Amino acid sequence: MAIEINHLEHVYNTDTPFEHKALHGIDLSIPEGKVTAIIGQTGSGKSTLVQHLNGLLIPSAGSLDICGFHIQPLLKIKDVKQLRKEVGLVFQFPEYQLFEETIEKDIAFGPKNFGETEENANELVRKILPMVGLDESYLQRSPFELSGGQKRRVAIAGILVLNPKVLVLDEPTAGLDPQGAKEMMSLFMELNQVQKKTILLVSHDMEHVMRYCDHVVVLDHGKVLQESDVKTFFEHPEWMMEVGINPPAIVRLKVMLKEKGFVIPDEILNEEELIQCIKGQVMIHE
Amino acid sequence: MNNIALGRYMPLNSSVHRMDPRAKILILLLLMIAIFIPAGVFGYVAIGLFILFSLMISKLKISYALRAMKPIFWMMIFLLVVNVLVIKTGTPWIQWGWFTVYSDAIYQTLYIVVRLMFMIVLTTILTATTKPLDLTLGIEKLLKPFEKIGVPAHIIAMMISIALRFIPTLIEETQRIMNAQASRGVDFENGGLKEKVFSILSLIVPLFVSSFDRAEQLANAMEARGYDPNKKRTRYKVLKMTGLDIVGMTGSICILGICIFICITKIGM
Incomplete structure (x- = not known):
């Protein structure tokens, strides 16, 4: 079951001088079991949209259907609490949500909030730790003595332990070194492929979008600017540059090669094929 | 908020x-x-x-x-x-x-x-x-x-302005941490006293940690630019x-x- 968003609008600080309309009627359908990227510049409404998905924000107008919940204006928190178990939201710099004395307690915090017993919760923690690349020796350590990357793993484990059907990730690799970022992304891809979780990825990194995502949604000033599958999206780099998105290196390289007179088909999006294509043309030329 | x-x-x-x-x-x-x-x-x-x-x-x-x-x-x-x-x-x-x-x-x-x-x-x-x-x-x-x-006078004014400057930042931070904890099932609005205390704890601890981080960063940034509270400054x-x-x-x-x-x-x- 896909996530259906209908004419979603959101207004902050209604009836004050700070009133601000962040979303102007969003219509979207996010496919189940796929990885969808949400991109857009700062202030385009990405974070606002994402916070509607697990009921942190309730729409001012419009509605959304997600995991069997129908979210519409004027709902109460009590009505959507269970939705938060189905949709796991990982915020930017999630390491700031750690607060417990030990890593075990911190990861078990979520399940206990949703009514699991202490033993069950601890059992779940033991299962989830290896998934984020940490072993049981970490259980009794304080989360505050870890390195930045490890803290983030613990924080993400704190969401994964709830076993959500949909995983929403807001810039999960921000501030990580390239190696750490790559490991983090492969973890999410594994969750998508093995456990068939629907993943939404808010990202500024077009390399990641191209490599890992199936579907792309572009937001601009609270509206959907474009929605397409990832291949079609990266076949039109001119359009991307017009709206201020920096395309991935390979797409930029293709544009430059075309300017020099190479003929490169739009559908080539990986290094191997590009090398073969260039090689072929150079040989013919010689 | x-x-x-x-x-x-x-x-x-x-x-x-x-x-x-x-x-x-x-x-x-x-x-x-x-x-x-x-x-x-x-x-x-x-x-x-x-x-x-x-x-x-x-x-x-x-x-x-x-x-x-x-x-x-x-x-x-x-x-x-x-x-x-x-x-x-x-x-x-x-x-x-x-x-x-x-x-x-x-x-x-x-x-x-x-x-x-x-x-x-x-x-x-x-x-x-x-x-x-x-x-x-x-x-x-x-x-x-x-x-x-x-x-x-200058030190008092500087202290007040730093405190005022960080009120919106702290409110924003509070909102962010509340959102993050709410996503882990914390209900800040309903629940008995025990749950209330525990939910506030999950907010206060991260807030303290990040405030101390921020204070240290600010102090370093000010020192790096040669701030000296006892020097005369123009406006x-x-x-x-x-x-x-x-x-x-x-x-x-x-x-x-x-x-x-x-x-x-x-x-x-």
């Missing part, structure tokens, strides 16, 4: 907004003193008119000022109950079995309520029309003469008193004078 009315700057363009912060602070100070001088109905009417006039030319909505008073509503009720039970002088107004309400109880409550309301509206006007940084600049300039007797913005500042201060001095006069001579009481 976003509906905290008290003490928030409202970005409007009015003559009150453009006034010198020093003048506004002084007016507030003078009127505060006047409010606490027992000058009968006439004194309160004078102060009330002055406040009403400033509220009008500041372009602030009356509803905004009223909203700032919401927190003291229950205090007013409490005061009324205590006064009615304790004060047994004046003429009896309402008799109900053994229970009598005396006129002095009502008057006394009214006086206190009016005083509180005046103070809240005045401070609301000041903070709603003055940017926090201008406010601290005003405080610094007003404290300047006291530097001779060892009051570190980009130079304060200047204009017509309305003089009028406002003269007005409030007059009101204070009238109140003192009434209080001493008891005319009109």
Whole structure:
């Protein structure tokens, strides 16, 4: 079951001088079991949209259907609490949500909030730790003595332990070194492929979008600017540059090669094929 | 989080907004003193008119000022109950079995309520029309003469402005952590006392951790730019008193004078 968003609008600080309309009627359908990227510049409404998905924000107008919940204006928190178990939201710099004395307690915090017993919760923690690349020796350590990357793993484990059907990730690799970022992304891809979780990825990194995502949604000033599958999206780099998105290196390289007179088909999006294509043309030329 | 009315700057363009912060602070100070001088109905009417006039030319909505008073509503009720039970002088107004309400109880409550309301509206006007940084600049300039007797005016002003600067950041941070914990199933609105305490704990600890981080970063950034609190510094913005500042201060001095006069001579009481 896909996530259906209908004419979603959101207004902050209604009836004050700070009133601000962040979303102007969003219509979207996010496919189940796929990885969808949400991109857009700062202030385009990405974070606002994402916070509607697990009921942190309730729409001012419009509605959304997600995991069997129908979210519409004027709902109460009590009505959507269970939705938060189905949709796991990982915020930017999630390491700031750690607060417990030990890593075990911190990861078990979520399940206990949703009514699991202490033993069950601890059992779940033991299962989830290896998934984020940490072993049981970490259980009794304080989360505050870890390195930045490890803290983030613990924080993400704190969401994964709830076993959500949909995983929403807001810039999960921000501030990580390239190696750490790559490991983090492969973890999410594994969750998508093995456990068939629907993943939404808010990202500024077009390399990641191209490599890992199936579907792309572009937001601009609270509206959907474009929605397409990832291949079609990266076949039109001119359009991307017009709206201020920096395309991935390979797409930029293709544009430059075309300017020099190479003929490169739009559908080539990986290094191997590009090398073969260039090689072929150079040989013919010689 | 976003509906905290008290003490928030409202970005409007009015003559009150453009006034010198020093003048506004002084007016507030003078009127505060006047409010606490027992000058009968006439004194309160004078102060009330002055406040009403400033509220009008500041372009602030009356509803905004009223909203700032919401927190003291229950205090007013409490005061009324205590006064009615304790004060047994004046003429009896309402008799109900053994229970009598005396006129002095009502008057006394009214006086206190009016005083509180005046103070809240005045401070609301000041903070709603003055940017926090201008406010601290005003405080610094007003404290300047006291530097001779060892009051570190600049350090106090710097501390206030850093504190003010980080209020929005902390509110934002609080909101962010609340969202993150709510995503882990914390319910900040419902639940019993034990759950409430635990949910607040999940908010306070991360907030403390990030505040200490921030404080350290800020201190490093300031030191890296050679900040020395004891050095003399110049200002980009130079304060200047204009017509309305003089009028406002003269007005409030007059009101204070009238109140003192009434209080001493008891005319009109």
